Amino acid sequence: MIDRSEEHGCRPEIQGLRGVAVALVVVFHLWPMVLPGGYVGVDVFFVISGFLITGLLARMATAGGRAWLVTFYSRRVRRLLPAAVLALLVTLAGTLLFLSKARWEETAVQVAASALYVQNWRLALQAVDYLGAAEAPSPVQHYWSLSIEEQFYIVWPLLVAAVIWLARRLGRSPKAALLVALTLVFAGSLAASVVVTQADPAWAYFVTHTRLWELALGGLLALAGEGFSPAAPSRLAMVAAGIGAIVISALLFSASTPFPGFHALLPTLGAVLVIAAGDIRLGRFRGLDVTILRYVGDRSYSIYLWHWPLIVFYTADRPAVGVLAGLGLMALTLGISELSYRYIEQRYRRPQSRTEWRPLAYGSAAIAVCVIASGGLGYALDRQGVDINLIGTPGYPGPAALLANAAVPDGVELLPPLGKLKRDVPVVYRLKCHQEQDSTEPVGCQLGDPEGSRTIVVTGDSHAAQWVPAIDKIARDHKWKLVTFTKAACPFTRAVVTENGKPYEACVQWRDNVLAEIGKLRPDLMFTSQSRYSDTPEPAMIEGLRSIWSELNKTGVKIIAIRNTPFVKFDPGDCLAADPDKCITARNEVEASNVFALAAAPLPDVRVVDMNDALCGKETCAAVVGNIVVWRDYHHMTATYALALAPYLAKAAGL
Incomplete structure (x- = not known):
């Protein structure tokens, strides 16, 4: 039975579903070969958000009051921004400590994009940019899904308010009008998702209009599923089918699966079945209402925020995450997430003042701090120039080291500097x-x-x-x-x-x-x-x-x-920052x-x-020749x- 008595959506089975979703994402990021389609956990989150937020908005809007929009936005700011901003600032600092200077500039740009909740569009543009496609993943790349959700939180209330206002002016049922509006959004976005995924899957994966239907699907469930109360055996079958659909997606989908498109229907409809089934209590069986799943579900937001930067920092100079290292990263993620949940999420989600405008002002200031910090780093890197007049001087013989046996002095800063690479x-x-x-x-x-x-x-x-x-x-x-x-x-x-x-x-x-x-x-x-x-x-x-x-x-x-x-077999920026002596590839393997x-x-x-003799030695191709960096990426x-x-x-x- 779908119970909407909880304003904040703290239904145990939904918290359990959140736990499943974030677990899929974390395992996928740690060991993609084990769970190649674990990215569908994000799609489950989209359905949950659409369900809870649409139900909340419908109740707030129909209850009346002039300031309900301000109240809604204030609650979203208190709920989401403090932990997100803290994670961004810590990640920016961690970038300076753990990542190569070659990755600082792009990370700074993506921190600003994440703070402004347009990271999905940044990554979409980068996915189709031939230069950007070769970039190593940034430690804030996972904010793409949070950006879509935040755009949803901004636009959706305005849509709900407009539809309800128009329905009342026309003497129509607000609920029926919302159902029609959401159906149109769902159908249009799903059609766009299928078409764009077929034409350009890299772009389709990140852009908002190909994902909006997943949130609308949850919203339709919130409105149309009211009063739905099947018998216990039917609910059990729904949960089993829903979890099965999600798990099958995580196991059988992969990076080669055109996604989202129609493939995303499998995990999202699975999430709909689980939510629609509601709380299951058959003897000792409680469905997803399991202590460990509810614990992870309660902390799923913080877990999502913190797990990815930790993985990126760890793998900066390592090819992959082993079993023991992965378990260690999981434990570290849970520890940091517990602190974030207890002292940031829980503290700031409660009103700190009587006015709802103050959180909006504080939130804007927090976003500005992130943008200024990342912009300052980008500005400092941009001012670092490349002195081309040094080319061919005794300190920077470049290709002459290969073609004319020119001497190469030690202790000379590379040209270009890694920050400009x-x-x-x-x-x-x-x-x-x-x-x-x-x-x-x-x-x-x-x-x-x-x-x-x-x-x-x-x-x-x-x-x-x-x-x-x-x-x-x-x-x-x-x-x-x-x-x-x-x-x-x-x-x-x-x-x-x-x-x-x-x-x-x-x-x-x-x-x-x-x-x-x-x-x-x-x-x-x-x-x-x-x-x-x-x-x-x-x-x-x-x-x-x-x-x-x-x-x-x-x-x-x-x-x-x-x-x-x-085509060399190393990323020059990361490699030169970690161990320059290992930045070589056998020439006969890459020509x-x-x-x-x-x-x-x-x-x-x-x-x-x-000209390959001017780029590589007789047997190897190195990242640096004559104190000049040869490669900006692997090819x-x-x-x-x-x-x-x-x-x-x-x-x-x-x-």
């Missing part, structure tokens, strides 16, 4: 002319010498873009114009490449548009390079490259194709076949350049090292 990218990213996956526009950067007598172009994906600092330097030295046309994950070939398992149509359109622009520019020379594309057969890639190259050769364009750079050489074989006006060079390669690239290209 992840943002040491070619200028085409800052100028917004490196196109993301969905763009088809042939937007080019005008670099080199604007008054130059000759014109050269750069085409290809991000592995072509990484050479722009070197090619720009060559163009300026020779007083040539340079125009860049680069696009994420889009090689300059007629071979078919895929995106999310489907033909990359935007790449085809962009390539054709760029070819048209090149026809107008009539350049003298084109540089190109590209990453690996394992889904495209090598013969097809070779023919696709040869097709474009021969076409351009006929118009008088000579081509310099730079062999793809290796792909030279498809450019095969494609260029019958074409006399195509020159293939192999892109730093802009600083690319710039250091300019004279060597010019020589290899015969310029």
Whole structure:
């Protein structure tokens, strides 16, 4: 039986369900191979929140009173903000202690996004950003789900108030009007979830409109399930089916499951069955009303807040969490969560003053503190520059250490500094002319010498873009114009490449548009390079490259194709912070076949350049060469090292 007498929703079986949900999430984060679909615990939380908050709002709104919205928001602030803000500030401090400087800037940005409850949108944008997709997980990444819930808490009361006001004006039943409104929200959001998940699962996982239906589902249960009271055997079957659906989801789903979409119906409907069944008492059997589950459920918010930063800090210089370490992290999480629950959650959820406005003011101030603290860290890192004038000096020989046996002094600070490593990218990213996956526009950067007598172009994906600092330097030295046309994950070939398992149509359109622009520019020379594309057969890639190259050769364009750079097996930022001596990869394990050489074989006006000897030694590829950091991630060079390669690239290209 659904009992709504508890204003704060402290039903024992719901607390037990919370305990199950947070346990799934924690185990998934500790040992994803054990519970590959444990992320569905978040979806269970969404249903619970939708159920409890919608029921509470309906009661508050129909009871009347002008200040019920203020009262609701004040209670949410007291309930959620103190623990969340404390966790953010402690995590920011822990970042400075436990994480590489290479991760400070992005963590600071995400702390601010989490404090403002837009972290889900930050991660959604990062998931489709080719640079951001390679970022290591931040210690506040889990705030994405809290952001969706907070957006729900802000918008939902306004929707409820508007629907009830309109129903009364039209002489309709407020409850019936709410049911209609929630049904529309549920149906629209679920449809969006299915469509967007099929088109772009990385984006769909985080954005609000693909998740809102899960909260609406709980809300529909709160409104439509009133008075529902099945017999005890039926309730037992409902609980068994509901828990079974949740557990099956956690066991059978994985990172490869398109989610949320229609797959999310299984765990969410399971949660609905458990909540609808209500409190079960058959002899000694109490369903989810078990002491340990209720204990964990009561502390589920704090457990969720604290477990993830602890895992990220622990794994900063470790590949995974072992059994003993995982149990230790669980114990530490429970200990910290107990303190957070007892002295933060319980203390501040009770009114501290007679006015409901004061918590809102305090909450705004707390958010401001987080934003200022994270912004201050980001500002300090941004002021730390990269002195490119040091390239080639005795302290920073760079590639000369490999190609000319130049001496490499010890005790020299790396260039770029680790705090700038992840943002040491070619200028085409800052100028917004490196196109993301969905763009088809042939937007080019005008670099080199604007008054130059000759014109050269750069085409290809991000592995072509990484050479722009070197090619720009060559163009300026020779007083040539340079125009860049680069696009994420889009090689300059007629071979078919895929995106999310489907033909990359935007790449085809962009390539054709760029070819048209090149026809107008009539350049003298084109540089190109590209990453690996394992889904495209090598013969097809070779023919696709040869097709474009021969076409351009006929118009008088000579081509310099730079062999793809290796994919190293370490994250340079974390590795250099932990143990620089271990930041190496066997070269023969990370070099792909030279498809450019095969494609260029019958074409006399195509020159293939192999620069890998300037990045790697004979046997290994290291993170640092000549005191300059080579890699900003596991497969892109730093802009600083690319710039250091300019004279060597010019020589290899015969310029």
